[in-house]
Amino acid sequence: MDEVGDRCLALRTLSAARAVTRRYDAALRPTGLSITQFTLLVAIESLKPDAITSLAEVLCIERTALSRTLRPLEAKGLVERQEEAVGRAKPIRVTAPGRRALAAAYPLWREAQRDTEARLTQPHAEAARLLYTLRAEGPKY
Amino acid sequence: MDEVGDRCLALRTLSAARAVTRRYDAALRPTGLSITQFTLLVAIESLKPDAITSLAEVLCIERTALSRTLRPLEAKGLVERQEEAVGRAKPIRVTAPGRRALAAAYPLWREAQRDTEARLTQPHAEAARLLYTLRAEGPKY
DNA sequence: ACGCTTATAGTGTATATGCACGTTGCTGCG
DNA sequence: CGCAGCAACGTGCATATACACTATAAGCGT
Numbered sequence: 227m228d229e230v231g232d233r234c235l236a237l238r239t240l241s242a243a244r245a246v247t248r249r250y251d252a253a254l255r256p257t258g259l260s261i262t263q264f265t266l267l268v269a270i271e272s273l274k275p276d277a278i279t280s281l282a283e284v285l286c287i288e289r290t291a292l293s294r295t296l297r298p299l300e301a302k303g304l305v306e307r308q309e310e311a312v313g314r315a316k317p318i319r320v321t322a323p324g325r326r327a328l329a330a331a332y333p334l335w336r337e338a339q340r341d342t343e344a345r346l347t348q349p350h351a352e353a354a355r356l357l358y359t360l361r362a363e364g365p366k367y
Numbered sequence: 368m369d370e371v372g373d374r375c376l377a378l379r380t381l382s383a384a385r386a387v388t389r390r391y392d393a394a395l396r397p398t399g400l401s402i403t404q405f406t407l408l409v410a411i412e413s414l415k416p417d418a419i420t421s422l423a424e425v426l427c428i429e430r431t432a433l434s435r436t437l438r439p440l441e442a443k444g445l446v447e448r449q450e451e452a453v454g455r456a457k458p459i460r461v462t463a464p465g466r467r468a469l470a471a472a473y474p475l476w477r478e479a480q481r482d483t484e485a486r487l488t489q490p491h492a493e494a495a496r497l498l499y500t501l502r503a504e505g506p507k508y
Numbered sequence: 509a510c511g512c513t514t515a516t517a518g519t520g521t522a523t524a525t526g527c528a529c530g531t532t533g534c535t536g537c538g
Numbered sequence: 539c540g541c542a543g544c545a546a547c548g549t550g551c552a553t554a555t556a557c558a559c560t561a562t563a564a565g566c567g568t
Binding site: 288346 | 498
């Protein structure tokens with residue numbers, strides 16, 4: 227079964243994710259944000275999602291997992307859920323402190339990004355394509 | 368900061384890992400093993416590690432995290448730690464039931480592997496190289 | 509023999525993730 | 539109108555992951 231260690235794309239992708247996450251997390255440490263939280267903040271600020279469901283689809287994360295991942299950010303007051311909405315859906319927004327945290331973290335993210343891109347032995351576009359392909363959920367993409 | 372959503376390798380790698388993991392996990396569901404547990408079993412059976420530390424390095428996982436990830440496998444009796452060893456180090460071994468579980472899961476893994484490879488828009492070797500590069504810890508690799 | 513250093517492992521605490529399941533508000537159909 | 543069904547959300551439970559810290563065993567130098 228050496229095949230598994232050699233070729234398994236889950237093993238390789240997970241290992242890569244662990245290593246990459248650690249590097250970005252280390253870079254962002256001074257800000258108190260994890261890379262997961264940082265990218266989540268960016269996504270919310272950019273998409274201004276009307277429902278957690280749509281955000282989950284974009285990030286390719288299970289909806290209920292996202293619900294919980296948001297909690298530390300809510301607790302820190304960096305995002306807020308808006309109850310007043312159209313019935314069931316609860317829009318999500320980055321707060322003013324959240325935007326300040328983003329601005330503070332951005333330069334550190336750029337450093338980590340530069341360092342990680344520098345490791346690539348192939349063009350960034352190739353890497354992006356591969357990761358996007360792996361990310362795709364089903365035949366619909 | 369659209370740059371983050373477009374280029375961040377942590378975001379892309381994590382998203383890919385989530386999607387890929389879900390597919391392999393779904394395929395292995397009948398066996399009661401997650402893909403993480405399956406690949407862990409394979410690695411242990413193949414490496415027969417004398418210490419948890421060496422296994423953690425190979426898998427690019429934090430040692431104390433690995434310690435905990437092993438617990439469900441120990442609880443199910445699929446692996447065992449050997450106390451009698453050379454002092455501090457505790458070798459890890461797959462048990463007979465563990466080997467049976469591996470044999471049962473292998474065909475299901477192969478299906479998931481085939482399906483996932485079929486999604487790749489570039490040669491498997493290219494994908495492997497990229498993921499390996501991202502996985503690398505530091506300059507030593 | 510005693511203590512310093514190193515190697516090996518585990519715990520406390522927090523976040524991240526997913527599935528099965530339950531809840532609640534709309535919406536349309538009979 | 540009333541209920542069936544769907545859409546959106548949360549909880550319970552389990553696993554996965556990391557960092558800071560602690561504990562203990564070996565080995566070594568004096």
